[in-house]
Amino acid sequence: MTNEQGSYLTLEPLFNPNSVAILGASENKRKLGYMQVKALLDGGFKGEIYPINPRSQVIEGLECFQTLSDVPKQIDLAIFCVGADKVKVCLEECAENKVKAAIIFASGFSEIGEEGLKEQQLIREIAKESGIRLIGPNCVGLVNTTNGLIGTFSAGLTNVPLNVQRDVGFVTQSGAFGVLTYIAAAQNGLSFNYFVSVGNEVETEFSDVVEYMIHDPKTSVISGYLEGEKSPGKLRQLAKQALIRNKPIIVMKAGRSSAGIRAAASHTGSLAGSDKIYNSFFKQTGIIRADDYDDIISFAKLFLSKKLPTGRNTVIITSSGGRGINEADRCEAHGLKINSLNRLAKTEIQRHIPTYASAINPIDLTAAAAVSNPELYLEPLKVLAKDPDTDIIIFTEFPMNWTSDNPLFKEFIEICRGTDKFILVSTFPLEGMSIPKTAVELEKNGIPVIPGNLNPIKALAKLVDYSEKYQKNKHNENLSIPKLQEKKVLKSLLQAGTTLSEFQSSDILDLYGIPTTKRAIATTENEATHHAANIGYPVALKIDSPDIPHKTEADAIRLHLNDDQEVRNAFKEIHLNVSDYKQNARINGVSVQEMLPEGVEVIVGVTNNPVFGPVIMFGLGGVFVEVFQDISFRLAPLTKNDAIEMIEEIKGYSLLKGPRGKPPVNIDAIVDVLLKVSALVTDYGDCIEELDINPLIVNEKGIVAADAMIVTRDSIDQTTAVGR
Amino acid sequence: MTNEQGSYLTLEPLFNPNSVAILGASENKRKLGYMQVKALLDGGFKGEIYPINPRSQVIEGLECFQTLSDVPKQIDLAIFCVGADKVKVCLEECAENKVKAAIIFASGFSEIGEEGLKEQQLIREIAKESGIRLIGPNCVGLVNTTNGLIGTFSAGLTNVPLNVQRDVGFVTQSGAFGVLTYIAAAQNGLSFNYFVSVGNEVETEFSDVVEYMIHDPKTSVISGYLEGEKSPGKLRQLAKQALIRNKPIIVMKAGRSSAGIRAAASHTGSLAGSDKIYNSFFKQTGIIRADDYDDIISFAKLFLSKKLPTGRNTVIITSSGGRGINEADRCEAHGLKINSLNRLAKTEIQRHIPTYASAINPIDLTAAAAVSNPELYLEPLKVLAKDPDTDIIIFTEFPMNWTSDNPLFKEFIEICRGTDKFILVSTFPLEGMSIPKTAVELEKNGIPVIPGNLNPIKALAKLVDYSEKYQKNKHNENLSIPKLQEKKVLKSLLQAGTTLSEFQSSDILDLYGIPTTKRAIATTENEATHHAANIGYPVALKIDSPDIPHKTEADAIRLHLNDDQEVRNAFKEIHLNVSDYKQNARINGVSVQEMLPEGVEVIVGVTNNPVFGPVIMFGLGGVFVEVFQDISFRLAPLTKNDAIEMIEEIKGYSLLKGPRGKPPVNIDAIVDVLLKVSALVTDYGDCIEELDINPLIVNEKGIVAADAMIVTRDSIDQTTAVGR
Structure with missing residues (x-):
């Protein structure tokens, strides 16, 4: 379905066209075709703008052309301000005139049913044949704030003042939600460099845009809103590249709930896949999952500070005891550690703060610090900036009237810049939508300032997770798919659409080296x-x-x-x-x-997901699966690291490590089975519908499959089912 | 520690004084004593105001008095704008002049250590002896927006424009956090009727204020910020009264984390108690737990609509597909049900909305509805207002330019008013801090309008929980503490501070009728x-x-x-x-x-909590407790309903109900043991430090304690340890 790797280069005319034609341009100020021309002019777009309309001479001072062919120069990008019924004809015209890219806003395609879908497929064919890179249809367009390409009619996007443009790209499968995110981001001091609404993804898909951003030097963070990924295999590969480049991908995945999935399927026409499997997919690939746009905004602002947290030890410095406690609660709820200060730090800090202030963590400087004595913040900061037991310093209720006129504020900033500690200011959004000068100065110096209602602590925890994943990735030898053996010939997989008996299933496990009785x-x-x-x-x-x-x-x-x-x-x-x-x-x-040896019962299973292909499950046997659903998933093929993480992820892991003085079971043996199952279902992904090894008995010596069942697929692709 | 029940009447002079004296009033505009006088004048306080200062004649046009005794009339309330060192003398002066109530802002008491604590105890004694009801010290004061009593110096409280004053009281153990909540509430169209900062709670405690609000006809919702409750027994009783009156209590409890608890202990000088036990306390009493002030604001606004949801079936009507999916996700994440529409509703709705719109739930009316055709909202609403399968209707991305000039808007409101369905508008906070006219009109008509970033869905789920608890409470016969038997004489409890053997412990269980071997x-x-x-x-x-x-x-x-x-x-x-x-x-x-019969192993335990007294624990035995911490807590004494809820609350409940065709165990027998254990530890709460029945074997026939251990307390109050 998706474009080839490397094809991101052909997206260049979409993001950075030298010339733009507006099909259906209009003098009527209430029409899309007018708003689009105006948006490009207001945005200060530097390239050529060619309004196209057979009945107009000039629109907003620009010469208007009757048809595309009348334009004397090469057109890189055509923006379609026409109804669904005219899209096909216009696209053919684009193809004739060697237009390189197009944005199509019109709705009335796959989202309205059979007829629209047919029309959409015709458009897809024209785009594919002519090589036109195409965003939409049924989208709100594309904005590039770095060159003024405001390729949209949406008032939500054109009316937002651009505060500080930052290196964060945003791609969305929902236009409306995308616009809301764009506005909320701008209100919180974050203007995306790119905004791309992919609509029905008839040609350019979500993952294509992600790929472009991975290779784009102007993008440091890739963010997005996703309802259903069409090319999870490609996205998995891209995520790997992004992690190597230290370019986080943060995605809000909607359709968690069964109703959400139902609606998502109808909304974008894409198959959503179960939410649990998406969660595993994100864990496996290192893609960060956002719960809401707040997470995207906060995470991006934190990452743009250009520091990565070195650990989870967090110290809170507050001028309100209550707020300090509240932030401490949030830290621990999200897996950050509010450690007790070591004696040295405590003594040093106590020496410099008033007696009524408190030198335990959270450090409460009392209201005096915020109201009249902001210099109180300096001494604890000095101590903690060098404290080996501190990774993160969070300021809450920071004085927002402290500015660079004050030499102590400058000193504050210098200390922040000079330490590798991750520093964050969590404020209360008192000032409405205007950003206080102090906040601007802090952010300019790499100290993110985030209102507490955007939950910066949750985003910070996600950044720590990302930092760990990034570091682990650099020093991990288990990140490739192991080549265990040649593909085996499986004679007993003869009958399609059947359930194989335990004996038959075990024979197949034997061939892949999985211990059986x-x-x-x-x-x-x-x-x-x-x-x-x-x-x-x-x-x-x-x-x-x-x-x-x-x-x-x-x-x-x-x-x-x-x-x-x-x-x-x-x-x-x-x-x-x-x-x-x-x-x-x-x-x-x-x-x-x-007879089986004594040991712990575990389960390894596989289901063949229509979106993700074979998905491997691991868990403890019996009631642990049934009552507690204590299971983990990963997509095949597994790396060794995936297999290890699957095992460590379940709560019952402590039972495998040996509770109450019992010896630990042979974890390596479980890893081995997971990798072999992965090899089997990767080789025969098109033949195996389900696989269940339940239970496997594992003890300190080894592992053995005590029962197994394989269900084959109804339709088997004969070309890949070797040896049958 | 706390005041007697009924003493809330004596709090009247704090909330509704006829006359207020300001001790330490000042002409200096930068002083507290000036700001307080000004605040009362600006607030439009109707009663007498007497500034007290030996060196001033007139302050802001008010006659100033040299001492309290110079005031010719009765003084109901004295506000102390003096430093900690003058508090005692001033309070004695109040006592001499029969002042009824006082607010003391000064810090420098128990929060600074030993010396401050001593001073605080003296103040407490004076208050108790003279019967003066006292808020503080170390607080930001008390605001009554219904009578203009702005008893505070805090600019955060005095500068906030009062939008629509609503019947929601707020009491806080943190001044700063309280002020933030007050501001955030006002920004979202909710001005509290009362704001009470209780500070060090030297005399009036958190629960005293709750009690006042329960009896106050002007309060419909009681909200608060709590770090550590000093009188949980009293609060439990109050919560019961509040539930009967359908007056929800919603509390943000800070200090969830171990660090938070540490800091809370230092911050308010109160013992915080473990967060898990607080959670159980809230469940048991029906007090709603807020995670942040957002929850308080959203919940209060929802409750003020004067409807209670009749169930969990929720339909979402949206103009943005993406937002609809997102709200559906949030609904299901918080336990609301996004049900498929029944055929009748679906057909009816489909008939009236355009073909491109979607009649599945969430119902997506597309952007057209919000931009140009708000009347599209009417038809689905008409159908759902009568649909027996719908309890809740949520509108997202509602057109905020629709007003009562439009007859269709009026019709919209009439339908909303005429149905028992709970209706909520979840908006995006586009307009900054000013509240759109449409929102004001909707709210005036009982339709709450809440910005999505305040997470109204979470608050709605809390309201559904509350509604269920309220309904259950009305029709439940198991809500009183059962009187099982007379207190038994426990001869073997002779030695304090020891661990009793299984045999000795079992003898005690026998006496309370708990089956043993x-x-x-x-x-x-x-x-x-x-x-x-x-x-x-x-x-x-x-x-x-x-x-x-x-x-x-x-x-x-x-x-x-x-x-x-x-x-x-x-x-x-x-x-x-x-x-x-x-x-x-x-x-x-x-x-x-x-030998023991076959059955399921369960555990019943008790620990004597320094704040809450005996806390009873229930769980499944073995790894379920160790690995999954699948346990529930309730405070003694238990009602039968408490015992039932404890059992039903654990995840492993499905194992007790009989998994996979096995017969269910005798749940009544477990309830019986829980109630008998409750009776035992209630009778001997001052002697028993810990009790552990691990395991109890329960099967379809009955239950038997297979092992038991009791640890007695080191110090035993001889007067209550009857029969020893």
Whole structure:
């Protein structure tokens, strides 16, 4: 679906055109075609602007052309201010005139149903054939605040004063939500460099814009609003590149809820995928998930300070005891540590602050500091700037009347600049929408100032997570997909759309090197005792049938059989129970197996997600999965690091590490199984619908799959199903 | 510590004085004593104002008096604009002149340490003796916006324009945080009727103010900021009264984190108590917990609409698809249900909205509705106003240019007023701090308008919780503390500060009717076999020693003993192991017990909290407590409803209800044990430090305590420890 890697270069005419034609330009001030021309002029766009309208001579002082062909020069970008019915004809005209890119606002395509979808596919074909890079349709356009390209009609975007333009790009699947974010950001002192509303993504997709921003030197942070990613594989690759470049991607993913997913599907026509899997996808790729636009704004402002937190140890300096406590609560709620000050720091600070102030963390300088003695902030800062136990310093209720006229304020800023501690000012939004001069000065010097209602602490915690991921990524050898072995030929995967029996499924696990129990199929009592003797007593007997996936329910398992007689009895009982349970079940026989070792039960499963492909699940067995849903997911193929993180992520990890003096289980053995399962479902992603190894028994020595089930896919692509 | 119930009447002179004296009044405009006089004048206070200053004649046109005694009339309230060093003398003067109430701003008391605390205690004594009701010291004062009593110097409180005064009271333990909340509320169209900063609570406490507001007809919602409640027992009683009166109490409790608790302790000098226990306290009492002042503002605005949601079924009507999805996500994240529309509603709505709009929930009317066709909102509203499957209707991105000039807007409002559906408008705060006329009109008609950044959905979910609690409270017979039996005489509770053995502890449980195992103490092998025969084989043997609480660790338990020989062997082994484990342990003997039935392991525990007294814990046994901390707490004494809620609250409840076709356990038996434990620790709250019944075995038939341990308190108040 998506464009090739490297194709981001062809997006250049969208972002930085030398010339723009406005199709459907108008003299009527209430029309889109007028507003668009005006927006480009007001934005101070430096390139050529060609209004196109057969019935006008001049629009806002610009010469108007009857058709595109009348324009004497090369047109890089065409902006379509025309209704849905005229889009196709205009796009063909663009193709004839070698226009390189287009923005199409019109709605009335896939979002209105069958007919619109057909029209949209025609447009897609024209774009693909002619190589025109295309944003929309059904979008609010594209804004590049660095060159004045205001490619939008939206009053929300054109009316916002640009405070301080910052190196943050924003791409959105919802026009309206995008505009709200754009405004909220500007109100909080953050004007995006790029705003891209991708609309129906008929040609240029969300991930294409992300790719452009990754390669764009003017972008430090990539942010976005996402309802459903169409090319998760590409986005995963891009995220890897972004992390290497230290360019965070922060995305608000909407459609968390079942209703949200339903609506998202209808809203953008894209398949949303379950929210849990998106969460895992974000964890796996290092993409930061924003809960709201607040998180995007706060995170971007924090990152633009150009420091990364070196750890989680946080000291709060406040002039309001209550606010200090509140921020401490928020810090700990989001995984930051409000550590006790070490004795040296405490003594030093206590020496310089008044006796009524408090030198425990949060450090409460009392209202005097904010009202009349801002210099009180200096001494604790000096001490903490050098304190080895401090990573982050948060100021709350900072005096916003302190400015650079005051030499002590300058000193304050110098200390902040000179330390590697991450410093943040969390303010109360008292001043309405105008940004206080003090805040501007602080931000200019790399000290982010964020109103408390934007929850800067949550964003800060996300930045610490990102910082850890970035550092880990630099020094981690387990980040590539391991090549375990050649693709295996799986003869037993012959029948499509069926459930394979435990025995058949285990054979497949064997081929991929996943430890299974010693076992043999018996169709008679004599065969059963023969196999039991070979395997060694005690043994277990289980029915083997593709039609009986729930063997316990059928009462078709017998454990701890110690001799021939017990095996014979069990064999009979199982057959009796099975014929009661399901009369015409296809029976392969009875599987005779070695008894399992003692250990902890874990589960490894796979489901083939329509958006993400094979998704691997890990968890503890039994009630832990059922009652607590204590499970983790990652997309195949797994890196070793993914496998390790999956295991460490579950709450029950402490049970694997050995609770109450018990020895830890062999975690490496679990990692090994996860990687082998990953290899299997990556090789056969188009054949395997579901895979369930439940349970695996793991102890301090090793691991063994005690039961397994594979469900194959209904339709199998014959070309990739090698060996069948 | 706290005042008697009913004493709220004596708070009247604080809230509604006929006359106010300002001690330390001043002509100097930079002084507190001037600002306070000015604030009363500017506030339009109707009563008498008497500035007191020996060196002034007139302040702001008011006659000034040299001393309190010079004032010719009765003084209801004295406001202290003097330093800490003068407070005592001034208060004595107040007492002599029969002043009824006082506000003391000065800091320099318990918060600065030993010396300040001593001074504070003197002040307390004077107040108690003279009956003066006193707010402070170390506070920002009291504001009554209904009568212009601006009893504060804080510019934050005096400079805020009062938009629409609403029936919401606010009481705070942090002055600064209180002021921030006051301002934020006013900016969002909510001016509190009362603002009370209680400071060091030397006399009037947080709960006293709550009590006043419960009885005050001008207050519909009681809100507050709390760091540590000094009188939880009183607050629990008050909460019960408030719930009966349908007067919600919403409290932001700070000090969630360990650091927050540390700081809170230092900040207000009050003992904070663990946050988990506060959470349980709020659940138990029906007090709503706010996470931030946003929640207080949003919740109050929602409640003032005078409707209570009838359920959780929510329909969203939006003009932005993205925003609709986002609100749907928030609804489901907070436990509201975004249900699919029923066929009738869907058909009706589809008939009246344009084809490009979407009649699934969220209903997306597209930008056209907000920009040019607000009447589109009418038809879906008409349908949903009568839809039996809808409880709540949320509008997002509502057109804020629609006003009552438009007859359709009037119709919109009439439909909203005529339905019992809860209706909310969630807007984007586009307009800065001024409130749009449309919003004012909507709110006047009982339709709350709340900016999305105040998270109205979260507050709405809290209102639904409250509504359920209120309804349940009306029809619930299990809300009183059951009187199970007379207080029992507990002879074995003789030694203070010790750990009682299992056998001793079980004896106490027996006295309170809690089922324990059949058991007998044996000091010889012969005794052991004798007891075993009496109890009936198989039996278990356990060491019984107050010095060995962890019997498994000492390897001093033997189970499934089937005959005399096994009992003799076990007896020997246990004694051997114990002497290895702890040489000089005091041994009562070996407890011979019946073997336990099969069942689920649960735990009931009690810890005696320094703030809350005995707190009862319930959870599933084993790893569920350790790994998942799947436990619930309630304060003793329990109502039957408390006990039921404790059980239903844990995630593992599904295991008790019978998973996978297993029969449910006897929940009533667990309730019974919880109530009996509650009776025990209520009777002996001053003797019992800890109690642990771990595990209790519960199955479909009944329950039995399999192990128990009681730790007694070091210091026992002999007067209440009856029967010892």
